[in-house]
Each structure stands twice: as structure tokens, then as C-alpha cells.
Amino acid sequence: MMNKIRPVILFAAVVLSGLLAYGLWTLPKPQNADYEGFSSARVVEDIRVISQKPHSVAHPDERAQVREYLIDRLESMGADTVMQFRYDSIVGPQNKHVEYTFDAVNLLAEFAPASETVSGTDLMLVAHYDSRYSQPMPRDTVWSYGAADDGYGVGVILETVSLALKNRAEWKQGIKVLFTDAEEPGMKGMKAIWENNREVFDNVGLVLNVEARGTWGPALLFEACPGNAKVQELYASTAAYPFTYSLTTVVYQFLPMFTDFTIVKDELPGLNFSNIADVNHYHTDLDNFSNISEKTIQHYGSQILPLTMEYLTGEEYADKDYLRSDSDKVNFTIPLLGLFSFSKVGYIVLCVAVFVLFLLAFALEGLRGRIKAAKVFGFSLKVLGGSVLALLIGEGFAYACAAAAGAEFKLFGTVQGVPFDNKAMILFMVLMFAACVLLYMSGRTKAARSVSGSMRASAVTNAVTGNALSVLYGVLALQFVLSAVLLGVIGENMMFFITFAFAVAGIILWRLTSLRVWLLAAIVLILLHALSFLFALAMALTIGALGAVALIALIDMMVIIPLADLYLMPVRKK
DSSP: OHHHHHHHHHHHHHHHHHHHHHHTTTOSOOOOTTOSSOOHHHHHHHHHHHTSSOOSTTOHHHHHHHHHHHHHHHHHTTOSEEEEEEEEEEEEOTTSSSOEEEEEEEEEEEEOOSOTTOOOOEEEEEEEOOOOOOEEOSSOEEOOOOTTTTHHHHHHHHHHHHHHGGGGGGOSSEEEEEEESOOTTTSHHHHHHHHHOGGGGTTEEEEEEEOOSSSEEEEEEEEEOSSOHHHHHHHHHHOSSOOBBHHHHHHHTTSSOOOHHHHHTTTSOEEEEEEEEOTTTTTSTTSSGGGOOHHHHHHHHHHHHHHHHHHHHOGGGGSTTTTOOSSOEEEEEETTTEEEEEEHHHHHHHHHHHHHHHHHHHHHHHHTTSOOHHHHHHHHHHHHHHHHHHHHHHHHHHHHHHHHHTOOOOTTSOOOOOTTHHHHHHHHHHHHHHHHHHHHHHHHHHHHHTOOSTTHHHHHHHHHHHHHHHHHHHHHHHHHHHHHHHHHHTSOOHHHHHHHHHHHHHHHHHHHHOOTHHHHHHHHHHHHHHHHHHHHHHHHHOGGGHHHHHHHHHHHHHHHHHHHHHHHOOOOOO
16 A cells, blocks of 8 residues: 555645745745835835936946935934035946946945944945946847845835834944945945945945845845854844855855955955846846835845844844954755854864765675665766766756847856747756656666566565665765865755755665655755756856756755655555
8 A cells, every 4th residue: 555655745845845835935925015014015115216217337326316216215214423425527337249338326324323322333334326338239228227136125214214214213233325336337336435425434344245146036135244154044044044054155166257245255254145037137128127026025024123123133143243253154954944154164064974884785785685786886987977968967057048049158157148048948957857867767677677586576676776775875865975076165064955956865864663654754945945046047147057056956856766766665565
């Protein structure tokens, strides 16, 4: 009976895992204007005004209108001071298709604690109010309306400060709101105030930069300052719906992408937030009011507002250096399970422990004659070759998609102008999974045909079990090597290690208890992590990096498939 039910259970678990992983992209629920807490609806009203027209460095009048609106909003909220910092005749963007000369005007609003006896530090909330300058696209040269980039940042900050002011009597720290100008042509506004008016930052103990990249998807904490251990602890203890991977901070260093936070992150403790989905809206005329997402806006607020309130009211933050640290955190989010955070040392200890457990399990399986090292390592090489092939085919597929759409292809880079990019990436992954299943089943069938005799039923079961174990340990051996190398080289290995750790735990618990539910649990946990992480990775890197996403995805698939086979393996009647 159990043999018949098990496939149903597996199917249900896979579907549920997918829904839970997707749930990270749909929470929290947007709130209306009457809601007492953070309300996406109120933010929308600010964005409606800000995004009426393009307001880039090529639109001085429209930019001035946005600036005047922001000044009025800040003054009406009760700012103690609202200052303008003007920098004339700035040239930029440089080395682009067009060059503009413009004046940049930064806005700085200060909100002090209600009590004059309190003299703490300042929380600086940063967003830029200029929109993207002209950008050539396959269909035309377009201008962004800046509804998301960076209407999201401006609107979220205004709503956060407005709510924080309701408890101003409890503040121990103050707020500085910095709305920078000319961020798009190379962070010109932030560079100017940092170089010419450094006194603005003298008492700042924490910087929160709010950006946008696309128009939907969850707000991701994608970058933290060097020495971020205490800042990450603050985030982990406050964020209502945390979404972060410390890996993104490491990767971001190697990408030709910058924000205002880039200018200050080496000197001031801080965090950088952005949504990451739908690159085809990013920096184009599709970044307009009709395409904004209230779910995305609400997710910003669920993280930034509680973090803000904790900083404003915590006495310990009166020390400007309180959030500085000599170490970084390793963290990642798994749907349903939440945020996992480790010190660097703690994470290394965890990795070593799992590595040792894997080697012990590998050795015991070999000693009991269930697997052979040569066969296992043969599968390791096959999966490695398959993953490299997936990378090459993925990039070729991405190039073909870009060519079909008339878009500029950038190898492992951001590719815009492919309207069917998400569908194409999903189709590629489905086809790759089907290919992995077919190849695995071919090997499984070959293993079954290799045995014969009077005890054929038991021999076949042993053969296919041995094949599943050999494939599984082969992939895990590859992940072991990749995880160890990446840990040593860049200090981050979560793209391979999390799947590896869940699989090792599932195998060991299965062997210790003889309960296959542990294999099922490993599959579910791997899917929860992989589906969310790979989707975020694909959205962030775009179809131009499909090959890199496909490489990681194939390795994950080749862990899940033999685990599922072992879970479904029929039990022999005694």
C-alpha cells in the first residue's frame, strides 16, 4: 500500500514546496491608506506625483518640480531643517551614448528627537529622486518616469519617517533624510556631497539606502557594508519578512553596478535594499506609475520601518561606532524557515562538520559494498561535464533569444529588451530537468538490465538502489569540492552548500532510522531553497546569465532526482 501512496506524497510535497517558495515573492499583503502601520497605498500617492513625467538630468524643470514637492512634503512632516546642496555644471554620464551637463541639487532634511536632552546619533535614509536619462532600446530611445527607480525609495522613506514621527517622544536618535540628485549618471549627487560637505555625515551611525531595479518582486537586502556583523544582527532581529543572501554582497563587488551606497559603505555602517524583478521595466519608459507593485512597496516597509524604529529608540545606538564590526555575517533566507544567520567562524565550523559527516557516510556506504568509489567519481565527472554543457547551451539559448528580440546580448550581463525572457528561462529549466530525468532513467534501466538470475527481483532493486546512491554521492562529491573551494576563495559557498547540507542530513538520518521520510524532507528543503534562490538569481542577473543559473540548477536537479528515486524505491516483501 505504501508503495502506491509514496508517489502521491512526493508529488504533493513538490507542489507545496513550489507554492511556499513562491510565497516569498507574494508577501506581505498590501495595506490601504487607513492602516495604522506601513501603508503601500499612502506610498503610492507620493509615487503618483513623482512619476508624472521623466525627471532625469536632461529634464531640469521636471526635476525641479519633483524637488519642490519633496521639500513641501518634508516641511509639512515637521522637519527641523530642509537644506539644499547645489553643485553646478556637472558632466555626465561619461562614456555613454550621450553626454549631459547639469546642476545637481541634493535635499537634506533633519528630524531631531523631541527631547532636547537627548543627543544620540543619526539614522540616514537615502534615495535618489532623479529618473534614468535616455536609454536606447530595440524599439526606440526611451526615458524612464522613475516610478520604481527611485520612486519606491523616496516613497518608502517618506512613509517610514511619517510613521516614526508618531513616536518621536521615544527617540534616542535623530533622522537625516538625504534625497540625492543625479544618481543615474554615476552617483554624481552623492559623490559631490560626500566630497564637499562631509560634515553632513559626521554623526551618522547607520545608513539605509533604498533602491529599485525593476518594478516588482520582493525587496532584497542585497548589500551590506564591510564589517557588517552587528548591522546584520540588527536587520535579523527586526525585519518582519526578511529576504537576503550575504552571497549577493560578495557577488555585487565584482559587477559593474553601483548605487549611492557605494560611495559611503566603506566608511559608514549600512544596508542597501532593492527589488530585483523585471529588468525590461528597469530604466525604460515602462518604469511608470501603471506598472508599480504595492506588494513590493509593502515588503520594503516590512523590513525598513521596524529596523528604523529599533535604531531610533535603542539607547545603545547613541554610540556612533556601535554598529561597526571587524567581521561579516553569512546569512540566507529559506521560505517557511526564515532567515539563517551565522558568524564567519560559525559558518566555517558548520561547513567542516557537514563535510566530515559526508566523508563518513561516503566511507560507510563504500565499506558496506553499496557504492564503489570509481563509479561515484565517474558520475561526478559526468555531472561536472553536464553542468559545463548546461552553461554553454544556456548562454547560446540566451543569445538566440536576444537576437530574436533585437536586443543587445551581454555575456553573463544584464540583457534588456527580451519581452519573453522570464518565460524563456522557465522553458529552458523545464527542458533541462526533463533531460536530466531521461538521462538518469536511462542509467537506471541499464543498471536493472545488468542483473539476472533466480533472485532477479531483489537483484534489480539492489542494482537500481546502487545506481541511485552512486549518482547521488557523485553529485554530492562534486558539491563538496565546489563548496570547499568557494569557501576558501571567496568565503561564500551557499549556492552549492545549502543543497549539499540538506542532502547529507537526509541521507544520514535515513540510514540511522530507516525512515524514508528523511529523504522526502531533504527534497522539500532543497526545493524551498533552490526555487527561491535560483529565481532570485535569474531575475537579478537576467537572461544574459542563464548559463550560470543553469549550471547551479542542473547540479541541484541531479541531487533531487536520485533522492526521489530512493524515496520511491519499492519495499521488497519478506
